[in-house]
Amino acid sequence: MKKLFTGLQPSGDLHIGNYFGALKPAIDLAKQYDSMICVVDLHALTTVKNGDDLRKNTISVTKDFIAAGLDPEKTIIFQQSQVQEHTELAWIFECLVSVPFLMQAHAYKDKVAKGIEASAGLFNYPMLMAADILLYETDIVPVGADQRQHVEYAREAAAKFNNAYGQTFKEAEERILESVAVVPGTDGKKMSKSYGNTIPLFGTKDEIAKSVMSIMTDSAGERPAFVYAMHLLFKTKEELEPLYEAYRGKYKALKDALVEDIDAAISPMREKRDSISDADVIRILKVGSEQARERAQAKMKEVRQKIGLSL
Ligand code: ADP
Numbered sequence: 001m002k003k004l005f006t007g008l009q010p011s012g013d014l015h016i017g018n019y020f021g022a023l024k025p026a027i028d029l030a031k032q033y034d035s036m037i038c039v040v041d042l043h044a045l046t047t048v049k050n051g052d053d054l055r056k057n058t059i060s061v062t063k064d065f066i067a068a069g070l071d072p073e074k075t076i077i078f079q080q081s082q083v084q085e086h087t088e089l090a091w092i093f094e095c096l097v098s099v100p101f102l103m104q105a106h107a108y109k110d111k112v113a114k115g116i117e118a119s120a121g122l123f124n125y126p127m128l129m130a131a132d133i134l135l136y137e138t139d140i141v142p143v144g145a146d147q148r149q150h151v152e153y154a155r156e157a158a159a160k161f162n163n164a165y166g167q168t169f170k171e172a173e174e175r176i177l178e179s180v181a182v183v184p185g186t187d188g189k190k191m192s193k194s195y196g197n198t199i200p201l202f203g204t205k206d207e208i209a210k211s212v213m214s215i216m217t218d219s220a221g222e223r224p225a226f227v228y229a230m231h232l233l234f235k236t237k238e239e240l241e242p243l244y245e246a247y248r249g250k251y252k253a254l255k256d257a258l259v260e261d262i263d264a265a266i267s268p269m270r271e272k273r274d275s276i277s278d279a280d281v282i283r284i285l286k287v288g289s290e291q292a293r294e295r296a297q298a299k300m301k302e303v304r305q306k307i308g309l310s311l
């Protein structure tokens with residue numbers, strides 16, 4: 001069975017754009033592979049500087065994924081920092097690649113431009129990510145388009161190592177997630193936490209209603225375009241046609257219908273999420289980390305032998 005690996009930074013609450021654009025496609029894909037999902041808490045240290053926040057986010061993002069349909073019985077879900085082979089292999093790769101090579105990373109430049117501290121950790125970030133991917137004989141890495149170059153870096157690290165020490169690492173391929181186009185936010189622009197135009201994925205019905213009521217409506221047509229675009233994520237065109245015919249020009253009624261449809265889709269996930277305790281998550285991550293460690297240790301034994309660390 002082919003292997004899938006992906007990593008998620010434990011940062012912030014998810015919105016329905018994240019769900020349709022990244023979460024759902026990754027979870028659907030994970031079902032078809034021997035898959036591993038890693039909560040990359042060490043990567044998050046580049047931006048999260050408070051221990052309680054990091055702990056809370058690590059538990060929260062794991063709950064989100066399980067509530068959205070990821071099955072911990074079938075997918076190894078684990079915490080990066082609990083498998084120390086990741087940092088060891090990252091160091092080894094850092095000794096193989098050059099500073100000018102790492103300086104070409106778009107993500108690094110973008111983050112520094114946004115005001116994130118240019119720490120040595122942020123600079124070396126792609127080599128830790130390469131270690132994540134390459135430790136596990138990964139075939140495919142589902143990621144958003146912004147991570148394409150990082151997966152190329154992982155291939156480059158594999159090639160450099162294989163060249164120096166003989167065939168050891170498989171060159172993994174990125175699988176760029178085909179999002180449901182771009183999920184629009186309440187102002188019609190791309191839904192994004194940085195624009196404050198989101199509908200929360202695990203929000204209460206009241207929170208959903210509040211966001212939906214704030215969707216901007218254009219008075220030109222008889223059909224509110226942004227409401228309709230969002231509605232299409234939850235119902236087919238055929239299902240929506242009679243509704244939008246019956247309520248021509250009645251924006252409030254259409255928004256009420258959208259609230260009901262979003263809530264109907266989300267409430268089972270919200271209930272599932274509420275039923276998962278912190279202790280459940282800690283247990284799942286512990287078991288997952290043990291399984292990952294076993295695989296990582298086998299690989300590192302081979303690596304240490306080849307590079308001359310084991311005598
Ligand atoms: P945000 O823009 O809210 O900061 P992130 O950059 O953290 O979201 O995105 C996480 C994932 O969710 C990425 O894979 C991204 O492609 C996807 N995503 C975010 N917003 C949307 C959207 N409006 N439509 C589709 N996919 C999205």
Ligand code: TRP
Pocket residue numbers: 005006007008009040043128129132133141142143147150
């Ligand atoms: N850099 C990725 C992001 O910001 C997270 C990540 C870390 C990752 N390690 C990974 C993704 C390994 C895929 C595979 O989204």
